[in-house]
Amino acid sequence: MSGGAAGEFKRRMERLSEMRAVRGAGITAEEEAALDAAEEQERQKRKKVSDAARVEYLIRDAMAQGKFDNLKYAGKPIPGLGEGYDPDWWVKGLIQRENITGMGPKAILLRTEDAELDARLDSQYSEKQVRDIVEDFNARVIDARRQLQGGPPVITKTRDADAEVQRWQERRSAVAAADADLSEPEPRRPWWRRLWSGSG
Numbered sequence: 001m002s003g004g005a006a007g008e009f010k011r012r013m014e015r016l017s018e019m020r021a022v023r024g025a026g027i028t029a030e031e032e033a034a035l036d037a038a039e040e041q042e043r044q045k046r047k048k049v050s051d052a053a054r055v056e057y058l059i060r061d062a063m064a065q066g067k068f069d070n071l072k073y074a075g076k077p078i079p080g081l082g083e084g085y086d087p088d089w090w091v092k093g094l095i096q097r098e099n100i101t102g103m104g105p106k107a108i109l110l111r112t113e114d115a116e117l118d119a120r121l122d123s124q125y126s127e128k129q130v131r132d133i134v135e136d137f138n139a140r141v142i143d144a145r146r147q148l149q150g151g152p153p154v155i156t157k158t159r160d161a162d163a164e165v166q167r168w169q170e171r172r173s174a175v176a177a178a179d180a181d182l183s184e185p186e187p188r189r190p191w192w193r194r195l196w197s198g199s200g
């Protein structure tokens with residue numbers, strides 16, 4: 001529908017609404033028959049407009065009104081477009097959008113906890129704390145696998161406590177070595193060497 005056709009349609013609809021108002025004021029049978037014929041003609045014209053043309057008109061009208069301006073992903077790639085299908089996409093999206101913690105299916109909670117477990121272990125100070133956290137995590141994974149309450153499947157794997165302690169120690173030693181390299185100041189020359197090099 002072009003702009004001129006839309007304006008013409010709007011004028012016809014206004015004229016029909018005026019005729020309906022006049023109908024209530026008392027009109028003759030001939031005028032009423034003409035009014036019914038005009039309404040039928042408008043209905044037929046609306047039926048002839050295809051759905052695609054109607055949609056195109058509505059989209060162009062919304063664009064002209066600025067309803068598509070400043071959309072969230074305007075000019076940006078749609079997130080998750082190239083990834084494989086995940087049947088739990090809507091639950092994950094809800095949890096992420098609403099920042100929900102501690103609620104939801106155990107399978108999804110365990111997946112998110114598994115992704116954040118290394119950072120949690122790195123914040124611990126002793127090997128016993130690391131072992132306790134890994135053993136607690138493994139017990140909850142095994143318990144979730146035994147549940148038959150439905151929901152998404154539990155695909156989170158248990159972790160070996162000894163391997164996690166070794167990885168924790170390696171990460172701590174790497175961080176300590178990096179901190180030691182950064183914290184070592186450059187050795188300062190004695191005052192008499194600075195004086196000697198300044199005079200020469």
